[in-house]
Amino acid sequence: MKGNLLSSQAMVDLRSDTVTKPTQGMLQAMFNAKVGDDVFREDPSINELEEKAAAMFGMKAAIFCPSGTMTNQIAIKCHTQPGDEIICDELSHIYQYEGGGIAFNSGCSVKLIKGIYGRITAQQVEESINNRNDAHKPYSKLVSLENTANRGGGSCYNFEDIKQIKKVCEANDLLLHLDGARLFNAIVAKKESLTGYGKIFDSISICISKGLGAPVGSVLIGTENFIAKARRIRKVFGGGMRQAGYLAAACIYALNNNIERLEEDHHHAQQLANALQQKDFVEALFPVETNIVIFKVQGKYSAAQLAEEFKKHNIFVIAISKTQIRMVTHLDVTPAMINETLQVINRL
């Protein structure tokens, strides 16, 4: 970084997997994209991405959106009526980090579950369903799961547990949505199939602007009817884009080239966790299953002070609370950067 006399070393940005920049290959794919007006459904690159994403999950249809917040919020809007209730973990992105959109956009209330590392169980879901015949209670309508769970340290569901939740949903007439912003991390870590997910969920949101490295883009996947409704809601939310095929081309490139390599990010996160585990200033680490490392700081540093220490070495991490630090590995973090970070951790 220009003007930084403290360090000649390249910036190591572990704040989020959203910070990646397009590679030459991705830029070339964007440059060559065929485009048209997508509100008229005439953008060949967006049509290709939507068909590709639906096919990957063995689902019928998909819609390209500018953000994962929008895909989640459209899904919630499509699945609910004002006054309905949504069941989710208390740390869920849809509840914590989407600006109160559940209430703002859909007029719904939320039943929060205290899960484990952002994951909830079938039993907890069952216990959270309101009695339909009790007019005092909001109507339980939708269950939303997050995989991997961001605020749970990138933790992954066991697929068997998802199946149990689906059973409860079926028995109680509840719809099931997946916030799969980092689903590909879970798929790679657990060696699962996307079609397995496609069979279970009524809607799936994926982000291609996170670990997969596209500059912009999320996709919402579901049935033909659901996506037709989603297309209308996307327009209402102001998300109807025109020649956005340049972005879709980046997403297609990411899906073709950047899924398997997530393994490398998981390995890097594990290396960071192993080094942190040795340090006195680390009180506890969340289990590291994918590309996110969250730990609790104790002793000589507060979380903010430790983040400042890292910054002196041109390493950027986030203090996500007064006592917790988050580090996220991604496509733009090289093995050399991890080694550099390990050395700094060892010296702190």
Ligand SMILES: *Cc1c(COP(=O)(O)O)cnc(C)c1O
């Ligand atoms: C990042 C993220 C989203 C969507 O975020 P956008 O910045 O709106 O694309 C949704 N859910 C989870 C779990 C996320 O981490």
